Amino acid sequence: MEKTATKAKSGKAEKTDFPKxxxxxxxxxxxxxxxxxxxxxxxxxxxxxxxxxxxYIGQExxxxxxxxxxRKTDRIITAYRDHAHPIVRGMHPKYVMAELFxxxxxxxxxxxxxxxMFSKExxxxxxxxxxGGQVPLGAGIAFADKYNNNDNVTLCLMGDGAVRQGALHxxxxxxxxxxxxxxxxxxxxxxxxxxxxxxxSNVHDLYxxxxxxxMPSFQVDGMRCETVHEAxxxxxxxxxxxxxxxxxEIKTYRYRGHSxxxxxxxxxxxxxxxxxxxxxxxxxxxxxxxxxxxxxxxVENMEAKIKALVEESVKFAEESPFPTPxxxxxxxxxxxxxxxITE
Amino acid sequence: MRTIEFRExxxxxxxxxxxxxxxxxxxxxxxxEYNGAYKVSKGMLAEFGAKRVIDTPIAELGFxxxxxxxxxxxxxxxxxxxxxxxxxxxxxxxxxxxxxxxSMSGGQFxxxxxxxxxxxxxxMLSSQHSQAFENWxxxxxxxxxVVPSNPADAKGLLKSAIRxxxxxxxxxxxxxxxxxxxxxEGEYLIPIGVADIRKEGTDVTVVSFGxxxxxxxxxxxxxxxxxxxxxLIDLRSVRPIDYDTIINSVKKTNRLVIVEEAWPLASISxxxxxxxxxxxxxxxxxxxxxxxxxxVPLPYAPTLIEPALPNVARIVKxxxxxxxxxx
Numbered sequence: 001m002e003k004t005a006t007k008a009k010s011g012k013a014e015k016t017d018f019p020k021x022x023x024x025x026x027x028x029x030x031x032x033x034x035x036x037x038x039x040x041x042x043x044x045x046x047x048x049x050x051x052x053x054x055x056y057i058g059q060e061x062x063x064x065x066x067x068x069x070x071r072k073t074d075r076i077i078t079a080y081r082d083h084a085h086p087i088v089r090g091m092h093p094k095y096v097m098a099e100l101f102x103x104x105x106x107x108x109x110x111x112x113x114x115x116x117m118f119s120k121e122x123x124x125x126x127x128x129x130x131x132g133g134q135v136p137l138g139a140g141i142a143f144a145d146k147y148n149n150n151d152n153v154t155l156c157l158m159g160d161g162a163v164r165q166g167a168l169h170x171x172x173x174x175x176x177x178x179x180x181x182x183x184x185x186x187x188x189x190x191x192x193x194x195x196x197x198x199x200x201s202n203v204h205d206l207y208x209x210x211x212x213x214x215m216p217s218f219q220v221d222g223m224r225c226e227t228v229h230e231a232x233x234x235x236x237x238x239x240x241x242x243x244x245x246x247x248x249e250i251k252t253y254r255y256r257g258h259s260x261x262x263x264x265x266x267x268x269x270x271x272x273x274x275x276x277x278x279x280x281x282x283x284x285x286x287x288x289x290x291x292x293x294x295x296x297x298x299v300e301n302m303e304a305k306i307k308a309l310v311e312e313s314v315k316f317a318e319e320s321p322f323p324t325p326x327x328x329x330x331x332x333x334x335x336x337x338x339x340x341i342t343e
Numbered sequence: 344m345r346t347i348e349f350r351e352x353x354x355x356x357x358x359x360x361x362x363x364x365x366x367x368x369x370x371x372x373x374x375x376e377y378n379g380a381y382k383v384s385k386g387m388l389a390e391f392g393a394k395r396v397i398d399t400p401i402a403e404l405g406f407x408x409x410x411x412x413x414x415x416x417x418x419x420x421x422x423x424x425x426x427x428x429x430x431x432x433x434x435x436x437x438x439x440x441x442x443x444x445x446s447m448s449g450g451q452f453x454x455x456x457x458x459x460x461x462x463x464x465x466x467m468l469s470s471q472h473s474q475a476f477e478n479w480x481x482x483x484x485x486x487x488x489v490v491p492s493n494p495a496d497a498k499g500l501l502k503s504a505i506r507x508x509x510x511x512x513x514x515x516x517x518x519x520x521x522x523x524x525x526x527x528e529g530e531y532l533i534p535i536g537v538a539d540i541r542k543e544g545t546d547v548t549v550v551s552f553g554x555x556x557x558x559x560x561x562x563x564x565x566x567x568x569x570x571x572x573x574x575l576i577d578l579r580s581v582r583p584i585d586y587d588t589i590i591n592s593v594k595k596t597n598r599l600v601i602v603e604e605a606w607p608l609a610s611i612s613x614x615x616x617x618x619x620x621x622x623x624x625x626x627x628x629x630x631x632x633x634x635x636x637x638x639v640p641l642p643y644a645p646t647l648i649e650p651a652l653p654n655v656a657r658i659v660k661x662x663x664x665x666x667x668x669x670x
Contacts, residue, residue: 147413
């Protein structure tokens with residue numbers, strides 16, 4: 001078992017090896033996710049956005065650091081906390097906002113909503129609503145790439161709640177057995193809805209679950225883009241070389257509730273404030289400032305640019321039409337003339 | 344015409360489609376080195392190799408999901424369940440992933456996958472291994488459900504299922520794999536959703552599908568001796584259901600008996616009865632009648648199986664009932 005050392009890999013890096021452009025990209029992407037979701041939260045309260053709405057705020061470094069470590073041709077699949085991923089893949093945020101508004105112009109044509117963002121164009125294989133359900137799917141996506149002899153890798157994200165599902169263990173076993181090019185990322189924000197990791201199992205260091213399948217498994221600081229990028233990049237190299245999957249337990253924190261209807265009684269305000277001190281956007285901004293890669297004016301400009309982008313997205317969503325009733329019997333089957341029962 | 348076994352017909356369909364399309368692969372428990380739990384895939388590992396005929400651990404939920412992911416990413420998986428009784432641990436991936444992928448992605452991700460294996464009772468296997476789930480899967484939009492009753496249909500329908508761009512549940516029977524039947528040589532496809540009028544008749548319509556169709560056929564033959572000329576319809580698929588063929592037949596015969604192995608509540612027979620009363624109410628000369636399995640888990644003892652499953656005597660009785668004939 002030792003060869004797949006499940007050593008913990010955390011803590012702050014001594015120095016940065018990333019260029020200015022990478023930091024600026026992380027900053028811009030994370031700021032966009034943050035402002036987009038803050039707006040989505042407001043719009044949910046105004047009932048412009050309905051259904052469930054799970055915000056990503058606090059966890060942005062995982063989407064940003066993960067994306068910068070892979071190629072556009074690689075694939076990403078995640079659970080229902082999925083607004084950020086199509087955006088970081090390159091989709092204009094207005095299509096995500098329109099989806100949240102249930103509009104026909106949304107990235108899933110108003111048929112998926114908050115939990116089911118999809119983009120085939122950007123190799124985003126969707127937000128999935130059954131906890132852990134995307135874990136075998138991620139293995140299957142990677143299976144197809146291996147079958148086709150290309151060197152794409154799949155990033156399969158999940159929350160800490162998903163690791164207690166049987167689907168994950170079955171998928172981990174086969175992914176490792178068949179050396180599938182999939183990188184499993186547990187976004188460990190320490191709470192499965194309102195239940196802390198400690199209350200769900202005796203195993204609290206989630207990366208250790210990989211060792212049951214001899215899967216290379218690591219714990220990663222998820223409040224920093226650098227550590228996320230490095231861990232994902234290393235795993236991607238292994239996957240592309242045929243070395244199979246990697247499990248990354250990326251420790252993060254969500255500032256908001258599990259969903260918009262979460263009273264947050266299971267954790268203290270102090271705990272939330274402690275994590276906010278590690279804010280991933282603030283950390284990237286500090287590095288940018290320290291290296292004089294951005295000044296106050298630059299920050300102001302970036303905020304203004306992002307604000308305009310979010311406003312454009314809301315305007316687009318507001319002005320877009322809802323799907324027309326004739327859409328009801330479309331997109332259920334690939335077969336165009338499927339004989340639906342209509343009475 | 345040549346005569347081959349049901350399992351050979353399935354194997355021909357799989358083999359021909361795998362030769363035709365590199366994207367088709369077979370995955371499941373014991374499909375490769377063991378040559379298939381019921382020898383459907385016998386010899387296929389030797390022809391196609393371990394890349395395309397893949398043994399899995401006993402992990403239906405996991406490999407069903409891997410199949411769906413592979414289908415999302417452009418392959419055409421055929422996932423074998425050793426029986427559909429075991430598909431219940433995988434049903435999340437069938438219902439929540441495969442059946443929903445097109446819709447929740449707004450049409451971006453289709454899911455061309457076949458889940459196949461035997462369904463319903465198969466001898467004295469008691470309650471966990473004797474369940475007919477055709478109606479369960481048929482209930483779910485996004486899926487197609489094919490239930491062939493003979494080798495020739497099995498081949499043509501499985502080939503269509505593999506080429507279909509939607510997820511297809513393909514349900515066989517342990518008790519049919521050894522059945523022999525005439526199967527045409529070479530390539531042919533049978534479209535999904537078209538029922539087969541296996542015998543034309545004038546007195547009563549008998550509708551059935553899958554393994555139990557044989558029992559319905561035997562009952563119809565039995566009644567022929569008494570001069571009853573039944574029209575016998577094999578549904579071949581239960582999603583979609585070819586309602587038109589049934590309704591047109593009922594308009595001719597004015598009587599309907601449905602024979603199905605599933606339990607009675609929320610069954611295919613209940614659904615057909617609804618459609619027939621809606622579309623052919625004035626044509627009915629008797630209430631629609633059905634023969635299903637008894638509304639209990641199937642026990643082990645033969646003396647309990649006998650009165651539980653649809654059999655010739657029960658079907659004959661049902662047909663006589665709708666014809667107001669004395670028993």
